[in-house]
Amino acid sequence: MLTSIGGDWAVRFADARSAALPVTDLAVTRGDAVFETIAFFDGRPQALDQHLDRLAGSARKLDMAEPGRNLWTATILSAVEEHPPWPELSVKVVLARHHEGDDGMVRSWVHVEAAADHSTRRNAGISLATMSRGVTRTAAREAPWLLMGAKTLSYALNMAATREARRRGADEALFLTVEGFVMEGPTSSVMMKRGDKLLTPAPGIGILEGTTQQNAFAYAPSIGFEPVYADIHRGELLTMDAVWMLGSGSLALPVHHIDGAEVSADPGLTRLLNDHLRFGHHA
Numbered sequence: 001m002l003t004s005i006g007g008d009w010a011v012r013f014a015d016a017r018s019a020a021l022p023v024t025d026l027a028v029t030r031g032d033a034v035f036e037t038i039a040f041f042d043g044r045p046q047a048l049d050q051h052l053d054r055l056a057g058s059a060r061k062l063d064m065a066e067p068g069r070n071l072w073t074a075t076i077l078s079a080v081e082e083h084p085p086w087p088e089l090s091v092k093v094v095l096a097r098h099h100e101g102d103d104g105m106v107r108s109w110v111h112v113e114a115a116a117d118h119s120t121r122r123n124a125g126i127s128l129a130t131m132s133r134g135v136t137r138t139a140a141r142e143a144p145w146l147l148m149g150a151k152t153l154s155y156a157l158n159m160a161a162t163r164e165a166r167r168r169g170a171d172e173a174l175f176l177t178v179e180g181f182v183m184e185g186p187t188s189s190v191m192m193k194r195g196d197k198l199l200t201p202a203p204g205i206g207i208l209e210g211t212t213q214q215n216a217f218a219y220a221p222s223i224g225f226e227p228v229y230a231d232i233h234r235g236e237l238l239t240m241d242a243v244w245m246l247g248s249g250s251l252a253l254p255v256h257h258i259d260g261a262e263v264s265a266d267p268g269l270t271r272l273l274n275d276h277l278r279f280g281h282h283a
Contacts, residue, residue, distance in 0.1 A: 127170040
């Protein structure tokens, strides 16, 4: 737990099963908080600095004060050290808001647990169901109060989309704008291969800047691919040479079907991407 009164932060370890938040905390009652989930592979963080950069950006969008970068980093690494060794760990970092009229304390936390096993999905792939997010491609610019691009605890819409995808017989959802342009998944970014280019939607369309996607883009030139941010319409998806959903813990999940239609795959490139994302290997 990280707690602050008047800007002075203190850190203490707590049992995740013990009471730590008052029922009036806005993170609980309104989802008025920001978070990141950081993967640790064999004790090595995946894109730690990028996650903390995005956390700071989300906090600014919500007008929230945050602990300094050094305090976050030290707390995260200490929490991981306290956890029994495990090949893949999931570290959730949550920054909550001060509630006026409460005890004046800001409560934030770092929670470490064994990560879900994504190995089967990394090999076998997943299916997607496309669905409208109900926003236009310019909504992020025209309505910044929608907080598109901020990673908040308000994930009810995202989880509803995942449930809808499964009702349709797919593994996960892929959001589209009302005009049909590709956005992102409920908990992941999308990346596509077309020829010698790796493509992903630009953040300005109202999506999170994916840390795993940025890592893949930084790696792309070393294996002969040009990384490109582009407007991608749903109709183009089935013409791609490969499609992946990218996440900090899941890494690169190949997509084999979209809305019931088969999608091309590139198993060799999938292996290269996942080896790099997990181990930092270069071709």
